[in-house]
């Protein structure tokens with residue numbers, strides 16, 4: 323039975339996505355589904371279209387054709403304002419280099435999405451502190467990103483992605499810049515916390531050890547998802 327046909331209702335789905343960057347066709351008919359609470363790894367060679375797929379699914383980039391649906395709603399057709407609200411309230415993102423704000427402390431980086439959502443400073447900081455604790459970086463509250471190790475900074479970035487209670491976290495090579503020990507710590511913190519909170523994760527990686535943390539893996543090649551191998 324294929325992943326697309328086993329009856330589970332997808333939270334987020336891409337169907338036949340096509341996206342070109344200038345003359346480069348990054349996606350050529352990519353179809354993939356993410357179920358509620360599922361941790362899905364998207365793997366594939368460099369240039370196979372993984373990041374472009376993530377950007378389309380996260381509503382950061384609009385596909386040239388095909389459909390992206392989120393909870394049954396056409397994400398690719400939403401007006402920009404509604405899309406950015408949805409990204410802020412329902413999605414969290416983590417990139418290879420956490421992209422924390424260098425001038426802010428760890429605590430303020432994590433509190434920021436809550437403040438942008440209208441929370442009071444004290445509540446936002448209390449909640450940020452709890453999330454830093456969950457990611458094992460309590461005690462680092464007052465450090466700025468430049469004063470932390472890469473693994474600590476990525477755990478702070480994960481706390482920032484999860485602090486608003488998103489339904490989906492998009493993680494693009496979150497361990498790409500880390501050594502194997504830090505990578506394991508980050509992945510185990512991410513998957514443990516996502517499972518605990520029922521957050522779905524779309525995880526892009528080219529590392530098989532990282533992909534092994536996921537519930538399921540799909541592989542991209544030349545901008546399309548490869549069919550499942552029979553008997554695997």
Ligand SMILES: Nc1ncnc2c1ncn2[C@@H]1O[C@H](COP(=O)(O)OP(=O)(O)OP(=O)(O)O)[C@@H](O)[C@H]1O
Pocket residue numbers: 343344346347348366367368369370371372373374375528
């Ligand atoms: N903004 C852009 N402008 C031009 N070409 C782009 C742009 N973004 C991606 N591409 C091209 O589109 C193709 C797919 O890129 P994408 O980043 O989606 O692949 P990827 O699988 O994530 O690669 P990697 O593992 O190297 O990050 C590549 O040929 C890439 O060079």
